[in-house]
Amino acid sequence: MEFFNVDVIRDYGGALLHGLLMTVILTFIVITLSLGLAIPVALCRMSPYRVIRAISSFYVEVIRGTPLLLQLVYIYYVLPSIGLNLSAFFAAILGLTLNYTAYMSEVYRGGILAVPKNQWEAAATIGLSKARTLQRIILPQALRIVTPTLGNYFISLFKDTALASVVTVQELTFTGQIISARSYQYFTIYTVTAILYLSVGYPAALFVRWLEQRTQHGFRSRSV
Amino acid sequence: MIGLVDIRKRFGNHEVLCGISETFATGEVTCIIGPSGSGKSTLLRCINLLEQPTSGEIIIEGEIAYYDIVDGKARLHAEARISKVRRKLGMVFQDFALFPHLTALGNVTEGLIYGLGLEKGEAKAIANHMLARVGLADHAGHYPDELSGGQKQRVAIARSLAMSPKAMLFDEPTSALDPELVGEVLEVMKDLCREGMTMIIVTHEMKFAREIADRVIFIDQGAVVEEGPPVEVLDAPRHERTRNFLKRVMR
């Protein structure tokens, strides 16, 4: 087949795999940070203190109201003018984390609010403090509620890391762009790029579906 | 043991409790009856501050509980201090309110470990003893989803009892149960009564109330209409409203 040029793969396969590795690394760093940071942000959004609520809401609304692409560009190209120089890699990490933390905090908030009020009340009657109740009673139930949604965020983050290319991070998509422009083998390079995304993305999607099913039924002695 | 002084509770413009004053003596078993929406749950929930009264005072073991009135305004005590008083009052909910992610044993140890600060081993020993007391020794490892309604409610009772409460509050503990499961829960409550527990029970089980109560309080529209021993209130009610209510529920 004349479209598909195997020699190109021999020449550039290593670079593409390297790009894939960068994509995976970005995904894992950002998902880990966001999963953790989104919980305190969610709690701030529900804080009894108005100032804390206002600040955290402002952050979430700014992130939700602007495109991720713009956020990345802003961090990489605009922040240096106020003296904040970040490497492309850290700019991407920061931008993606700020973005995903905002969205995931909304998911956690929904999950926490979905736990019935009687759980707070029952915990209060056996002497648990608010903080303890949150930690021991509410969050474990909320986590189970939000797991499927967070799993889907994980999948979409994997693909959104392609946007890091606008701040020159050589992840998979950007690597594909560079070498296809250099070799003019668009068909081959972009097809391989897509296959590489799928080779990680599809198993990841299966994993998320499995997680989803696991969390469908209630809590039981031998949960599968 | 528990005193209520002119307790009022308003939700918006709707006055749900219109000045209730009562005392509940140590070891006394009181049943609260009344039509739906009359404020029975709200009254019970005020006693352990799940609802904050709009005005009035709550006295637990001779001390003013939960808040002080300063310049006509309630100033809440610190969380730890409120907690300490609350722990003296076990609460059993109509819908059990068990923690679904914890086993029966976990439900009972939770308050012992994270409320009272006991060691895990000690907490487990107490919890197992409490589960045995409500006849569920061999269900310690079950999750709430794996228990029947009657078993769930007994776990909930064990969870409260584990905290060594000075009094137990029950809000329609059998209303969510299939009829054939009501008996096992009432039996556990009768045991508690025999052991001298102070109990305040909101219930629609008139036969049970007659059997167990030292005193019955009939509430309607947020006010006490009539109270006294069951033979008076249930068998020879003086008030028209009590008679009408009893006629409806006894059918």
Ligand SMILES: Nc1ncnc2c1ncn2[C@@H]1O[C@H](COP(=O)(O)OP(=O)(O)OP(=O)(O)O)[C@@H](O)[C@H]1O
């Ligand atoms: N959180 C709330 N906000 C607004 N109104 C409330 C609230 N809780 C209770 N009410 C109202 O207060 C009134 C008394 O409610 P309560 O639950 O105390 O009645 P009850 O006697 O326990 O009735 P039932 O037998 O149906 O349980 C009802 O009219 C109810 O709608």
Ligand SMILES: [Mg+2]
């Ligand atoms: Mg009620």
